[in-house]
Amino acid sequence: MEQVNHSAAGWRLVQYRRYGRQSTYLRNAVILTIALTQPSDATRRARRSWRGDLGFTVAVTAIFSALLVNTPLNPLFWSGVPGYGFDRSIYGVTPRDARLASFLATRVPPDAPLAASTFVATHLVNRETVYLVRYPFEARAERLPSLLPQVQYALPDALFDWYLHLDDGYGGGLDYDRDAITTLLSDPAFALVDMEDGLLLFARDAAPDRALVNRLSLIPDNGAPVLQRFGPFDLVRAQVDTIAPRRLRATFVWRVREALPPGAQYVAVSRLEGVAGARFVHVPGYALRPAWEWREGDVVEETFDVVVPPDTLPGRYSWRVGWYDVRHPDAALTDERSRMTGTDEYPVAMIEVEQ
Incomplete structure (x- = not known):
C-alpha cells in the first residue's frame, strides 16, 4: 500500500516541530529544577520538605513556560509577532x-489514486495510494x-495557505x-476539471467537455485605452x-509598462464578491508564464475557465480583480494586507448565477 508515509518524518517535522520545541522547553525546565534542588554532599542528610521541592519545580516550570512556550x-x-499567539502559521x-x-x-472520487497538496493530503489518507x-x-x-x-x-x-x-x-x-501546477498544465494526460477557493483538481484522461481552458499568449498592442x-x-x-x-x-489583456523589479512576484486573483470559496487565481499568468517574467512592452492575453462553487445562491455578483504580493505572509488571504501597494480591486463585470 502506497501512503503519504514515505514523507511522514519530514512532514511531521514541518507541521509539528513547534510542539517538539515546546515539549523540549518544558523538559529542560524540569531537568534544571531537579538539578538545582539536588542537595550537596554536606547537606544530603539534612531533612527537607518534598512540598518545597514540588513548589519550586512548579514555579520554575511555569516561568519557563511563560517565557518560552x-x-x-x-x-x-499578544504582540502579533509572526509565529506567536493565534497566528495561522502556528495553529x-x-x-x-x-x-x-x-x-x-x-x-473527489473516494478510491482513486492521487497526489495532493501537503495539507490537503491529511484529509485523504484513508485510501490505498x-x-x-x-x-x-x-x-521544487x-x-x-x-x-x-x-x-x-x-x-x-x-492559494497555499500555510x-x-x-x-x-x-x-x-x-x-x-x-x-x-506548471507540471500538471504541461502534461497532456491531465486536465484541470474542477476547483474550490484556489484548490485545483486535475484528472487523467478527462473528457474534453470537462477540461477547463488555461492559455496565455502575447498579442499586438492595438492601443486600447x-x-x-x-x-x-x-x-x-x-x-x-x-459558458x-x-x-x-x-x-x-494586460499591457506591461515596465517589468517588475528583481525579486518582486505578484499574482492576479479574481473573486465573486460575497461568494464564499469563489476566489480564482489567474492560472495562466501565474503558472504558464508568471507575471514576474513579463517584459516591458508586452501585451499579455490570458484566458481561463473557472467553476462557481455549487452552494452559491442564484443572483447577480460583482466579479472583481486585484494583484497580490506572492511573498507576503498573508498572500493566501488575498486582502488589503498583501494587495499591490497603491492599488485596489477593480470591478470587471456583473455575473448572473442561475439555479
Whole structure:
C-alpha cells in the first residue's frame, strides 16, 4: 500500500516541530529544577520538605513556560509577532479548511489514486495510494513527474495557505505548489476539471467537455485605452462569459509598462464578491508564464475557465480583480494586507448565477 508515509518524518517535522520545541522547553525546565534542588554532599542528610521541592519545580516550570512556550502567559502571544499567539502559521486552522474538506468529500472520487497538496493530503489518507505533489525535502516539485503515471487525480493548491516565519525567510508560502501546477498544465494526460477557493483538481484522461481552458499568449498592442492600472500592469480588456451552468470563461489583456523589479512576484486573483470559496487565481499568468517574467512592452492575453462553487445562491455578483504580493505572509488571504501597494480591486463585470 502506497501512503503519504514515505514523507511522514519530514512532514511531521514541518507541521509539528513547534510542539517538539515546546515539549523540549518544558523538559529542560524540569531537568534544571531537579538539578538545582539536588542537595550537596554536606547537606544530603539534612531533612527537607518534598512540598518545597514540588513548589519550586512548579514555579520554575511555569516561568519557563511563560517565557518560552506559545501560551497566553507569554508576552509575545499578544504582540502579533509572526509565529506567536493565534497566528495561522502556528495553529493552521482556518474557515477555508472546512470548504476544502467538503470539496474533497463530495467532488473527489473516494478510491482513486492521487497526489495532493501537503495539507490537503491529511484529509485523504484513508485510501490505498496518496502521494504529495511536493515533498517537504524538495526545493521544487521534483518527484511529481515520476509519480503522475501512478495516479488518476492531482490536487495542488494555488492559494497555499500555510506560512511559517523563519529567521532566514519563510517556509510554505502562497507559491509552494506553483511548480506542481506548471507540471500538471504541461502534461497532456491531465486536465484541470474542477476547483474550490484556489484548490485545483486535475484528472487523467478527462473528457474534453470537462477540461477547463488555461492559455496565455502575447498579442499586438492595438492601443486600447487603459481600464485600470495595477502598478506596472495596465488592464486594457476584461471579459467574463457564462459558458455552462456555474462555469465561466474569463479573458484579461494586460499591457506591461515596465517589468517588475528583481525579486518582486505578484499574482492576479479574481473573486465573486460575497461568494464564499469563489476566489480564482489567474492560472495562466501565474503558472504558464508568471507575471514576474513579463517584459516591458508586452501585451499579455490570458484566458481561463473557472467553476462557481455549487452552494452559491442564484443572483447577480460583482466579479472583481486585484494583484497580490506572492511573498507576503498573508498572500493566501488575498486582502488589503498583501494587495499591490497603491492599488485596489477593480470591478470587471456583473455575473448572473442561475439555479
